[in-house]
Amino acid sequence: MAPSLLLPMEDSQLFSPQVLKQAPRSGLEGAVSLEAQAPAGSNLSFTSSFSSSSPSANGNGHSGHESANGNGISAGQRREHFVTSQTLLEQSKNFASSNAGANGTTKKPNILYIMADQMAAPLLKMNNPDSVIKTPNLDKLAETGVVFGSAYCNSPLCAPSRFTMCSGQLPSKIGGYDNASVLNPDVPTYAHYLRREGYETVLAGKMHFIGPDQLHGFEHRLTSDIYPGDLGWTVNWDKPEERQEWYHNMSSVMQAGPCVRSNQLDYDEDVMYKSTQYLYDWAREDPNTRRPFALTVSLTHPHDPYTMTRDYWDRYEGVDIPLPKVRMDREDQDPHSQRLMKTVDLWDNPIPEEAAIRARRAYFGACSFVDDQIGKLVQILKNCHLDENTIIVFSGDHGDMLGERNLWYKMSWFENSARVPMIINYPSQFEPKRVTESVSTMDLLPTFVDLAGGDASAVLPVDGKSLYNYLVSDEPGKDEVFGEYMGEGTVTPVYMIRRGPWKYTTSLVDPPQLFNLVEDPQELVNLATSSKHAQTFAAFNTEARKKWDFAAIHQDVLAAQRRRRLCWSALQIGRKETWDYQPPGVEKDRYIRSHIPLDDLERRARFPVVDYLGREKSAAATHHGIAGAAGE
Structure with a gap:
């Protein structure tokens, strides 16, 4: 793993991956x-x-x-x-x-x-x-x-x-x-x-x-x-x-x-x-x-x-x-x-x-x-x-x-x-x-x-x-x-558990739902009250209340x-103060400006990199940026 980026380098060992792995x-x-929302008879x-x-x-x-x-x-x-x-x-x-x-x-x-x-x-x-x-x-x-x-x-x-x-x-x-x-x-x-x-x-x-x-x-x-x-x-x-x-x-x-x-x-x-x-x-x-x-x-x-x-x-x-x-x-x-x-x-x-x-x-x-x-x-x-x-x-x-x-x-x-x-x-x-x-x-x-x-x-x-x-x-x-x-x-x-063919939903106030999505992909038959699936329902019900x-x-x-x-x-x-994020709009170094050498900017902005004669240079043979712009 790479060194921590959260602290200055002199402090990074405090939260190094080696230390954190021991934690x-x-x-x-x-x-x-x-009670007013619960279904009648639910107790x-x-x-x-x-x-x-x-x-x-x-x-x-x-x-x-x-x-x-x-x-x-x-x-x-x-x-x-x-x-x-x-x-x-x-x-x-x-x-x-x-x-x-x-x-x-x-x-x-x-x-x-x-x-x-x-x-x-x-x-x-x-x-x-x-x-x-x-x-x-x-x-x-x-x-x-x-x-x-x-x-x-x-x-x-x-x-x-x-x-x-x-x-x-x-x-x-x-x-x-x-x-x-x-x-x-x-x-x-x-x-x-x-x-x-x-x-x-x-x-x-x-x-x-x-x-x-x-x-x-x-x-x-x-x-x-x-x-x-x-x-x-x-x-x-x-x-x-x-x-x-x-x-x-x-x-x-x-x-x-x-x-x-x-x-x-x-x-x-x-x-x-x-x-x-x-x-x-x-x-x-x-x-x-x-x-x-x-x-x-x-x-x-x-x-x-x-x-x-x-x-x-x-x-x-x-x-x-x-x-x-x-x-x-x-x-x-x-x-x-x-x-x-x-x-x-x-x-x-x-x-x-x-x-x-x-x-x-x-x-x-x-x-x-x-x-x-x-x-x-x-x-x-x-x-x-x-x-x-x-x-x-x-x-x-x-x-x-x-x-x-x-x-x-x-x-x-x-x-x-x-x-x-x-x-x-x-x-x-x-x-x-x-x-x-x-x-x-x-x-x-x-x-x-x-x-x-x-x-x-x-x-x-x-x-x-x-x-x-x-x-x-x-x-x-x-x-x-x-x-x-x-x-x-x-x-x-409203809680949900999805496992195997089953989807189970439940809450404090609504009747639970149990669907077999293999047999019933449109979720039309609620099996929560089915005697045939009582054991499956009971297992989900118990799991939800433990979780x-x-x-x-x-x-x-x-x-x-x-x-x-x-x-x-x-x-x-x-x-009123806002938390809405506004990105910076500064473009001072992207386009042609008097403080930037024109040829350097144009070459730096070109991809793939070319040499001074306009010949493309492979990624393996050169790198981009200022050195590439200079034809190195």
Whole structure:
């Protein structure tokens, strides 16, 4: 493992990998009335107050996850570390000798992690050969990579899912309850781990960090986020029947169709520009001084609103856009689904078939848009001779129901909402194959660390399990996913266990569900009350209650909601400060300026490197940067 990057070199031995490997793994009254929400005849009873001496949901004695600034670092201090893309690698000299190979390539592979937002895995051709969605670049990655065909998020909502993916820990352990939960700065993310392994960690695009820390271990963040970084989207279990104005509504479906421009297109094109520029800049740097990169490119498509430019809309002209397979009247829905219908204002506003077709067509077009961006990134890797030493990982934060079961968006544990695409592509090392066991995005952190040559379990305990063995062997893996959902449409956490053919969901107030996804892939037959499956159900029921302290976690979430709502209401008075991240806009050294020798700049900016007669110089024979620009 590389030396620690968290401390100056003279102090790095305090937290060296050798030292870390020796370390062991490591009251509110008036709560929402759960009795009122419990099904009749359930005989469930709950405490009405929370004692500070009660076991904390996160298991470490902390019940507060939303500290105002966590590490006490001022915005001015944090800004000292922000640089523009053309100067990123000037700060990377200290790891040149340990990471540069004799042939001019880095010893460790680069990592390109591409995320899509709200991409429903069951609808993609990589998982469904009959799919009409056109994703040739994804299909190519799947053909040459390792496909995880039963991959899930651990919380079907943007911020909690991303926090869990970033940290490798379940939401209840890090306070990642909803889209306004603060991820504390002392929660290690895969960016922290990879920096310790000698990587330059870079983020372009959406991650929905909430709070004053908007980097969370990323050395550089190239774009702003598309969503607010404040407490404004806090869920309110004290008024579960009250729709917040920021909740989803059905306008995304009713207004679906082609567009010339949208906010999301503006955002994703900025993400792509900054990402591709970073790759070009990295390729032009001196291989003897640059570190391997771990670049996360996080797109906001195909997330609603369901609209896309005419060229993508027209790709589906004449295509038979399939309607949802499962229709279900609202009276036949389970209680959580009924709440979701009310949450998104669907209960009294059924969607016409024509609008559903328009929304799905636009969504398919948005998937094709994402696919084109993947193709551009892959091509840049090839053009810059980076493809042979770059691992490509593709996944998402959650799916989209897209009208299945008469539900839209996410927020449920049904397959379209909870499953995500997942591919790890590195053909020179990992043979193409398909993994059928269930895994989750929480498993990516330890996987990234293993790919970097480290060991996450030797540093701090995480809930995720590395997928590395799937990549290098055919031995069966864990085949297990745990999930927690505490966001919109809930009145208490909804838990999920996925193992083998089974999916089990439960909560304090809703009847449990048990589905056999092999025999019932559409999740139509709830086996929770089946005498034939009583033993299986009882085992899941016992496991869930051993794993989660339902009442304590409920109280933790409720307390966090109340704290955040109080703070948010106070922050609306008087002067307003924002946590929204704004990247630096300084371009002083990128273009022609009087203080830069013109020939040096032009040669430095050209790739591949040429000598003074314009002859291309091979990567093995030269390096880039100033020496290369001088023709050496």
